[in-house]
Amino acid sequence: MNNLNKRNKAEKRFKLYGISAVIIAITFLFVLLFNIFSSGASAFKASYIGVKIEIPSAMNIDEINSRKEFKRQVLKMFPEVETRSDKRALLSLFSKGAIYEFEDLLEQSDSNGLDGYYWFLAHGDLDMYIKGTVERRGNEAGRINSKRMTFVDALREQNLIQLQANKYLLSSADSREPEMAGIRGAIVGSLYAILIAFIVSFPLGVLSALYMEKLASRNKFSDIIETNINNLAAVPSIVFGLLGLAIFLNFFSLPRSAPLVGGLTLAVMTLPTIVIASRSAIKSVPPSIEEASIGLGASKIQTLMNFTLPLAMPGIMTGTIIGIARALGETAPLLMIGMVAFVVDVPGTPLDPSTALPVQIFLWADSPERAFVERTSAAIMVLLLFLVLLNLAAIYIRNKLERKW
Amino acid sequence: MSEKLKISIKNLNVFYAEKQALFDINLNIMEREVTSLIGPSGCGKSTLLKCLNRMNDLIDICTMDGQVMIDGANINTPDQDPVLLRSKVGMVFQKPNPFPKSIYDNVAYGPRLHGMAQSKDELDSMVIKSLTRAGLYDEVKNRLFEAGTGLSGGQQQRLCIARALAVNPEIILMDEPCSALDPIATAKIEELIEELKRKYTIVIVTHSMQQAARVSDRTAYMHMGELIESGFTKNIFSNPQHQKTQDYITGRIG
Ligand SMILES: Nc1ncnc2c1ncn2[C@@H]1O[C@H](COP(=O)(O)OP(=O)(O)OP(=O)(O)O)[C@@H](O)[C@H]1O
Numbered sequence: 080m081n082n083l084n085k086r087n088k089a090e091k092r093f094k095l096y097g098i099s100a101v102i103i104a105i106t107f108l109f110v111l112l113f114n115i116f117s118s119g120a121s122a123f124k125a126s127y128i129g130v131k132i133e134i135p136s137a138m139n140i141d142e143i144n145s146r147k148e149f150k151r152q153v154l155k156m157f158p159e160v161e162t163r164s165d166k167r168a169l170l171s172l173f174s175k176g177a178i179y180e181f182e183d184l185l186e187q188s189d190s191n192g193l194d195g196y197y198w199f200l201a202h203g204d205l206d207m208y209i210k211g212t213v214e215r216r217g218n219e220a221g222r223i224n225s226k227r228m229t230f231v232d233a234l235r236e237q238n239l240i241q242l243q244a245n246k247y248l249l250s251s252a253d254s255r256e257p258e259m260a261g262i263r264g265a266i267v268g269s270l271y272a273i274l275i276a277f278i279v280s281f282p283l284g285v286l287s288a289l290y291m292e293k294l295a296s297r298n299k300f301s302d303i304i305e306t307n308i309n310n311l312a313a314v315p316s317i318v319f320g321l322l323g324l325a326i327f328l329n330f331f332s333l334p335r336s337a338p339l340v341g342g343l344t345l346a347v348m349t350l351p352t353i354v355i356a357s358r359s360a361i362k363s364v365p366p367s368i369e370e371a372s373i374g375l376g377a378s379k380i381q382t383l384m385n386f387t388l389p390l391a392m393p394g395i396m397t398g399t400i401i402g403i404a405r406a407l408g409e410t411a412p413l414l415m416i417g418m419v420a421f422v423v424d425v426p427g428t429p430l431d432p433s434t435a436l437p438v439q440i441f442l443w444a445d446s447p448e449r450a451f452v453e454r455t456s457a458a459i460m461v462l463l464l465f466l467v468l469l470n471l472a473a474i475y476i477r478n479k480l481e482r483k484w
Numbered sequence: 485m486s487e488k489l490k491i492s493i494k495n496l497n498v499f500y501a502e503k504q505a506l507f508d509i510n511l512n513i514m515e516r517e518v519t520s521l522i523g524p525s526g527c528g529k530s531t532l533l534k535c536l537n538r539m540n541d542l543i544d545i546c547t548m549d550g551q552v553m554i555d556g557a558n559i560n561t562p563d564q565d566p567v568l569l570r571s572k573v574g575m576v577f578q579k580p581n582p583f584p585k586s587i588y589d590n591v592a593y594g595p596r597l598h599g600m601a602q603s604k605d606e607l608d609s610m611v612i613k614s615l616t617r618a619g620l621y622d623e624v625k626n627r628l629f630e631a632g633t634g635l636s637g638g639q640q641q642r643l644c645i646a647r648a649l650a651v652n653p654e655i656i657l658m659d660e661p662c663s664a665l666d667p668i669a670t671a672k673i674e675e676l677i678e679e680l681k682r683k684y685t686i687v688i689v690t691h692s693m694q695q696a697a698r699v700s701d702r703t704a705y706m707h708m709g710e711l712i713e714s715g716f717t718k719n720i721f722s723n724p725q726h727q728k729t730q731d732y733i734t735g736r737i738g
């Protein structure tokens with residue numbers, strides 16, 4: 080009786096330990112996510128300044144010097160401004176991107192003239208003040224000095240500074256100007272890299288697994304290979320980066336910083352994961368089914384193709400996607416092969432220089448510019464989103480392909 | 485009974501790595517008869533059966549010497565194609581092992597593999613014919629395209645028999661086909677064997693003396709990898725020549 084009580088108590092205590100462990104783990108996760116989301120959410124908005132643009136339809140837009148014209152239109156709003164330094168302070172509230180936006184606007188107007196308020200990207204310094212990242216002390220806020228502040232106040236009075244959707248974050252590549260910096264280049268670079276990693280490592284991994292599991296005869300040699308593959312899965316990823324540097328860049332002279340090389344390096348890194356997952360999936364296919372197929376006069380290869388591979392596919396795909404997800408979040412090997420460069424263009428092909436999402440996060444986190452803090456978190460959010468999507472894909476594929484036998 | 489020799493096993497020794505599983509087996513199997521292999525567990529019945537369609541090839545450590553002749557040809561010479569052999573010698577396993585496919589696709593697998601049907605209609609009629617022969621057609625005719633794994637154990641085993649019949653074998657090997665089945669399902673399979681022997685040569689491994697007595701024309705008794713005696717079933721059961729056989733069939737070993 081006493082014994083039973085004791086045992087029940089011990090069981091309850093153990094359960095409690097377990098639950099507290101789970102709660103602590105989940106709390107950490109939530110604190111982390113909350114942190115990232117609360118500091119990253121603001122990056123999806125950006126400050127824009129409204130400017131009254133008046134261009135008569137008679138004007139030929141090809142003859143307009145957009146830079147000068149934009150300045151003229153802005154200064155027109157503050158006719159009282161006269162000194163050069165005041166003018167410069169006013170214009171410095173705009174991002175460099177505002178000129179490009181103005182050019183686009185002119186292009187779209189198709190010589191039909193413009194009349195009304197249009198919104199132009201504000202400078203990063205202003206953006207930080209508007210978002211409250213830097214606090215106002217008297218007439219200054221961070222790099223917004225009192226001269227600039229008079230214009231800011233005037234514009235705000237007329238409600239001409241607004242937070243709007245950040246068009247740059249998801250549509251442009253990296254930039255020196257934080258307000259114009261985006262992660263499209265990094266996303267495209269990452270997608271190219273994991274696509275190449277998948278194309279290379281999936282067939283190689285599945286074929287080696289099939290060969291080792293079903294075709295190779297067991298001997299010392301195959302044992303050595305098996306041990307090596309298992310050990311490869313535990314090799315730190317930066318070592319694969321060194322390997323990529325030595326083989327793909329130095330030996331094969333492939334272009335530096337290119338997603339092609341990144342993808343190949345990640346493929347080498349992912350290969351052991353895929354081989355191990357595929358082997359265990361292939362191993363778990365019931366031998367009775369293979370025997371039945373062989374017994375009906377199917378060859379070994381036909382049996383592999385008709386039953387072993389399809390039945391192992393859910394497991395293989397799950398392992399592959401997990402491997403690819405790991406590759407997507409990998410930074411170290413990409414640093415080694417030069418995907419850490421500052422690239423302002425979205426890569427058009429896998430041979431163009433590019434960064435990758437995790438590398439972009441690393442670069443921005445390293446930047447002294449405070450405006451990059453929120454963008455770092457936003458990039459992390461996008462990376463997490465991709466990882467969640469990959470995992471959902473893994474679950475979907477598993478459920479879709481899985482059949483009972 | 486035709487009394488025509490179908491399979492002839494001569495001086496067969498089989499080894500699993502160092503361990504010898506069969507010792508100098510000599511056995512003749514007649515065409516269109518049921519031959520049952522009986523003996524205590526581990527005596528090598530399954531091993532002998534698998535020698536008849538070279539399923540042992542799949543086991544790396546398994547080696548053999550001696551001869552297995554089917555229709556007078558040694559099946560182990562290098563010019564013999566094991567794939568062709570297996571379409572001539574079908575096999576039904578101890579545990580029903582339908583493919584995770586529809587009933588139709590289970591039966592159609594063999595014919596498709598060997599390109600036996602020229603058209604969809606021909607394939608359909610092959611599937612129906614095989615299912616009918618296996619005594620399963622009436623039970624499944626309305627759900628041919630449902631999963632074969634959804635059938636009962638006895639139905640699954642008959643599906644496996646139908647699947648083996650569909651490739652038109654001459655010989656059917658059955659390794660304890662009823663051991664996972666209840667008496668009613670067993671009775672059905674036994675009836676089926678009775679029916680099938682008019683067209684096929686059947687070799688069946690069984691642990692049930694009654695089953696061997698009921699379905700087989702000849703019986704071979706094995707013990708520790710050796711063939712102790714073989715002959716007409718009625719003789720073996722009523723008048724065994726060896727003490728070991730006597731002990732086994734009366735239940736003293738096994
Ligand atoms: N794949 C294998 N690897 C190694 N040894 C094996 C293998 N298959 C069978 N053996 C051995 O060969 C001997 C005969 O086995 P077999 O399966 O033929 O016996 P069996 O008569 O069919 O027994 P049961 O009635 O239990 O099925 C046994 O001693 C067994 O341990």
Ligand SMILES: [Mg+2]
Pocket residue numbers: 529530531659
């Ligand atoms: Mg057996």
